[in-house]
Amino acid sequence: MSGYKIKPWEELTITDDYMFKLVMRHKRFCKRLIEKILNIRIKDIHYLEEEKSFKFKYDSKGIRLDVYVEGDDTIYDIEMQVWNYGDQELAYRSRYYQSMIDMDSLARGALYKELRPSIIIFLCPFALFDKERHIYTFRNICREDKTLELHDGATKIFLSSQGKANDVAPDVKAFLDYMNGLPAADDFIKEIDACITETKTNHEERVSYMTYEMKMREAHDDGRAEGRAEGERKNQEQTALDMLRDNMDIQLIMKYTHLSAERIAELAKTL
Structure with a gap:
């Protein structure tokens, strides 16, 4: 038999890409997770071309976006980054995902000036950038004048479940702890955990x-x-x-x- 092994169905958790996508196809979980991470309120979200999120196409050689949604005129992409390929690889991946989002918008007929704001969120069950933060937010800033931002609408956020700093809200910390395998600590995480349990019986x-x-x-x-x-x-x-x-x-x-x-x-x- 093939020597290639992946996790048995019964052992999948939220940090497994396959299960993460299944959970995030429930709008209530996807919307609330974005709201908690960004500390904002979103009227509604809808999935952009659902096959990019949940219908796994194995014949494609390109990278598929995990959770690709839009809400309140902003595009959101949430990625569960299971493997730690290193900070540089992660940076290149974020650049590639950004290009995919922009090209998809242009393919829909948008002009450059009509490109909507986009936020790419990487959820990582490992430490990042040799630091101890839970959250790292990147935008294009002028190196010569740190008060000057490019305002190109692109934001990239990296969340590490291995952070130690007191830099995220308690409900976000609860989700990161859940990524680390700790018991569900609040109602939202308990709902996600129950969803995973129910999904495994499907x-x-x-x-x-x-x-x-x-x-x-x-x-x-x-x-x-x-x-x-x-x-x-x-x-x-x-x-x-x-x-x-x-x-x-x-x-x-x-x-x-x-x-x-x-x-x-x-x-x-x-x-």
């Missing part, structure tokens, strides 16, 4: 995650020059075995693995 979401696992294994194996076809077959069989262990219907297994009923029956005998 049969369709579980099947979707199994498909995601298979696609991730395939993508991993496709990175190697040899054994691609064999790797894909093994990935399909591993997914079928996982679904058999969960007593899922054979027709459903055939649909998501593209294996024959005969092959699935053979695999069932190995359990």
Whole structure:
């Protein structure tokens, strides 16, 4: 079987990109999280091209935005940055995400002067910039005159759950603590935690995650020059075995693995 491993469905938490997206597709959680982080009130939000947020497209080579919404004429992008690639890589990623947002706006017919303010928020379960802050906000400032701001409408915010400074509101700190695996400390976090628990009991979401696992294994194996076809077959069989262990219907297994009923029956005998 493929050596590529990702977390079992039952072990997913808010810091896992897949689960974060599922939770944030609930408007009440997404809106309130933005409001808490920015200490603002938003009348309403709506998702910009939902597939950029929640429909995972594995055939794309580009980076997909996690939570891409707009509210009160401002565009928001929230990213759960699971892996620590280093501060420089994170800076480049923020630059790339900004370009994606701007190009998407221009593709919709906007003129340069009509580009809306945008705020990119990175949620990081690791320390940042060799500092101890929880929050770092960046805008374009003149180096020669720090009182002069460019006002290009672009803001990038990095939140670290490993910060030690007293620099965020208690409800934001509660969310960061939750990212660290601490128990839900307020009503908002308890609601999110309950949502995750309920999501894990959803049969369709579980099947979707199994498909995601298979696609991730395939993508991993496709990175190697040899054994691609064999790797894909093994990935399909591993997914079928996982679904058999969960007593899922054979027709459903055939649909998501593209294996024959005969092959699935053979695999069932190995359990």
